[in-house]
Amino acid sequence: xxxxxxxxxxxxxxxxxxxxxxxxxxxxxxxxxxxxxxxxxxxxxxxxxxxxxxxxxxxxxxxxxxxxxxxxxxxxxxxxxxxxxxxxxxxxxxxxxxxxxxxxxxxxxxxxxxxxxxxxxxxxxxxxxxxxxxxxxxxxxxxxxxxxxxxxxxxxxxxxxxxxxxxxxxxxxxxxxxxxxxx
Amino acid sequence: xxxxxxxxxxxxxxxxxxxxxxxxxxxxxxxxxxxxxxxxxxxxxxx
Numbered sequence: 001x002x003x004x005x006x007x008x009x010x011x012x013x014x015x016x017x018x019x020x021x022x023x024x025x026x027x028x029x030x031x032x033x034x035x036x037x038x039x040x041x042x043x044x045x046x047x048x049x050x051x052x053x054x055x056x057x058x059x060x061x062x063x064x065x066x067x068x069x070x071x072x073x074x075x076x077x078x079x080x081x082x083x084x085x086x087x088x089x090x091x092x093x094x095x096x097x098x099x100x101x102x103x104x105x106x107x108x109x110x111x112x113x114x115x116x117x118x119x120x121x122x123x124x125x126x127x128x129x130x131x132x133x134x135x136x137x138x139x140x141x142x143x144x145x146x147x148x149x150x151x152x153x154x155x156x157x158x159x160x161x162x163x164x165x166x167x168x169x170x171x172x173x174x175x176x177x178x179x180x181x182x183x
Numbered sequence: 184x185x186x187x188x189x190x191x192x193x194x195x196x197x198x199x200x201x202x203x204x205x206x207x208x209x210x211x212x213x214x215x216x217x218x219x220x221x222x223x224x225x226x227x228x229x230x
Contacts, residue, residue, distance in 0.1 A: 086199045156196035163192070 003077035011077065015070035019150075022063040023143050029055050030136045037131040042123040046116045049129065053113025056106050064099050071095065084161030087149045098142045105135050 003011065032055065035048045071092070075082040083089055112129050115121050157165065 086196060090199065090202055154196065154198050156199060157193055159192040 002079075003074075008074070008078060011070060011074055015067065015074055018063050018066040018070060019143075019147070022060065022067050023140070023147065025055060025059040025063055026136060026140050026143060029060060030133075030140060033131050033133050033136045036129070037133055040127065042126055045126050045129075046121075049112045049116030049126075052109050052132075053117075056102075056109045061102060061106055064102055068095050068099055081161065081164070083158055084164060085153070086156035086158055087152075087154050089158060091146045091149050094142050094146050098139055098146075101135060102139065105132060108132060 029052060032048045032052045036045055036052070039045055039048070072082065074080070075088055075092070080088055082092060109132060112132075115129060116126060
């Protein structure tokens, strides 16, 4: 189903808001991740781990799903499609990959958060928890790459996109010829 | 510029090939870390 102009703009606005929000929340999470990687203060560590759990569960994961869902909807509802242009296909693959890794990592973050929230957790256990820096930095890089792809939209039709465009052009030419014959 | 209809589907752009190569390199690196007994993966926090 192709979206009308109003619907497309509304959906694009929502998609941009949640996608940029996703990047913003990952940045906020990264600050907390760097804090737990560098601090030795048990109060700071406890607060940061609990905050990491809240940010991941209540902001990053919902925004990730909203970004993926609205992006797929835009792809299906506009001429871009989901599999017609390489930049859309690569963006989709990277976003799905980011969401899957996020879901796996969210379990780890929740475990950290629960341990830190427990007042009986010893400081030594808190210091031994570790961080998720490779994933948060990697995730941020992937999101920035997808953002760049969506802005620059590098050229390149997939074989499927080429076929669809070829069919559309053939249809237009046929309609033009029929009109010319009639007049 | 529209692609030539008789020439067949266009070739895969260089930037896509670069993305595929980068993806394969990263996947192999992650696999090596896993096989080498690193602490990567969600199971690293299991007791």
